[in-house]
Amino acid sequence: MSSTDLASAQTERISPVSRPIPVLEIFGPTIQGEGMVIGQKTMFVRTAGCDYRCSWCDSAFTWDGSAKDQIRQLSSEDIWSELTTIAGNRFSHVTISGGNPALLPQIGELVKLLQARGIRTAVETQGSRWQDWLLDINEVTLSPKPPSSGMTTDWQKLDEIVQRLANRTSDKAYSLKVVIFDEKDLEYAREVHKRYPEVSMYLQTGNPDVTGDVDNHVSSLLHRYEWLIDRTMELPDMNEVRVLPQLHTLVWGNKRGV
Template identity: 40%
Template sequence: MSLRIAEIFGPTIQGEGALIGEPTVFIRAGGCDYRCSWCDSIHAVDSAHRHDWAVMTPQAVWDEVRKLSGDRPLTVSISGGNPAIQDFAPVIAMGKAAGYRFACETQGSIARSWFADLDTLVLSPKPPSSGEIVDWAAFETCLTTAKNCPNVVMKIVIFDDTDYAWSRAVAENHPRLPLFLQPGNPDVDPDLPVDLRTATDRLLWLIEKVTDDGWFTPRVLPQLHVLVWGNRRGV
């Protein structure tokens, strides 16, 4: 079997979500079943970039992770695109046997049996600003498939008041899922600098929304890697 890989990089820090700040090697899969209007990894999503993706065996993927990490077990994050399009079970099995931990982020549109083998599964349903419509039946199937995963959380990106209201409704329907909210990043061009003032203002806006509403369930976090490196790839 083979995997389509947009990039493998690290070690660096996890920039968002439940594992923010954790030393991590990233496997970014190529291909996605969504086309979010504000996607910040279009190079791993749009098939126009498919000629830049490497076709690798699971063993080759694992060998690259080992090389980057210096054979020191750490967390490996599988992202995309949507990594659930592909079968990462062999990579996870090789890594777990060597003492590595595995996390995956996906929108919850496709369920995979290997979700149960992860240490952390981040389900990130896309809000209205994305232009996508969530298939909640598929999302529930992902939850069922991942029932043996020890850490299943939900992360929602917030761009505006509509997204915020939507996230509250979603949280009410999934009260047992730890929730992480992240302000959306409208500046996704890797060749242009990020306006840090705008980024921090958006974070402050979201913090004030949850505190003013007395909604103390979610954790509000920035995209830490964007604040440090902007939209550079491979960091």
């Protein structure tokens, strides 16, 4: 067996949960700009890779190959070391982002490490994959993608994930979030809310300019937010939803690392 074949065989024998985590960014402290923990002071760990290709993705660099040279394969201890080097003791919450972190079984080791150190964790995923470590996350946001994304929802898989999260202990929270660009997206969100009426639901303004470089970026986002508020107020079946902006884009546009 050649050295190349031997290395390949050794790699294949590594348990998925023991593999390093492909990381693109570690940054903060900053605020969480979306969903159920909007405004929360947090650190971010952004992983590489996604099973979706949303047309308006604001983090396409996690899957389109444009940032492949920036991916680092890090252990959980490596990530913890970098978090504390950057922020010291100025954080008690970590958001695991992507891409889709739920592609990675090895994140379970990171979650255990963080929680052993008293750090709360949050994650957002589209609800297309299940990992057992989701049971240990303090705040899970499921964000199924609406028609404007160009993606198709696997309702059977989403049903399964919602049910598993519903069976967690009461100190663990989860919610649904749908990004809204137009009326079709709003109809999709109504369908999601009708299907899972017991799950807290958040609507978020879509961001069509993923660079955030246009002069009227903030005014455009606020106009969209006003439209979404007005439409939601008209709908009796959406009385229990919360309508949010993408807060960080109002402050920093789509600048990375904030």
